[in-house]
Amino acid sequence: MKITVISVGKIKEKFYSEAINEYAKRLSKFCKFTEETIQDERADENFSDSEIEQVKIKEGLKILAKIPKNSYVIALDVKGTIISSEDLAQKINQLGIDGTSDITFIIGGSNGLSNEVLTAANFKLSFSKMTFPHQLFKVILLEQIYRAFKINSGEAYHK
Known part of the structure; x- marks a missing residue:
């Protein structure tokens, strides 16, 4: 199986x-x-809603260009479905059983994902209604993907 994570913005801190x-x-x-890391677009705090939307569209076009062909796309979105670690493991396992060998997870920029990216997603996943720093969230996502594989292999890490 191939797992790709596309995220917006560089990881700046060494510990992340x-x-x-x-x-x-x-x-x-x-x-x-x-x-794959996408360069984030400049977005000042005083940008209007329409300027923020333009930032999301520009980032979204870069994201869409990086999605591997025939990949199952999971967009990380605060409005997505909240599932357990076991449910994520089952989803990854079922995708493999169904013949899907390529899964792409997408982490948007600080303003979220464009409608185009959300529309392109096969599944919208939320980890929480809380907001996380994007750099920390990438660590959390990778840990959960790793946990899913450990659950599916019956290893003790999950306990």
Whole structure:
């Protein structure tokens, strides 16, 4: 199975990069893992709603260009479906059983994802109604993907 994570914005803090690298290494036992980072667009705090929408559209076009062909797309969206770790494991397992060998997770920029990206997604997933820093969220996402593979392989990590 191939797992791709597309995210907007660079990881700036070393401790986040180290955590991401650790989970990437752990994931390599279970899947081919790749990540794509999209340059975030400048968005001042005083931007109007229409200017923010334009930022999301520009970032969205870059995201859409990076999605592998025939990939099952999971967009991380605060308005998405909240599921458990076990449910995520089951979803990944079922996709594999159904013949899907390529899954792409998308983490948007600080203003969220464009409607075009959300429309292109096969599934919209929310981890919480809370807001997380994007860099930390990437670590959380990778940990949950790793946990899903551990659950599916029957290993004790999940306990």
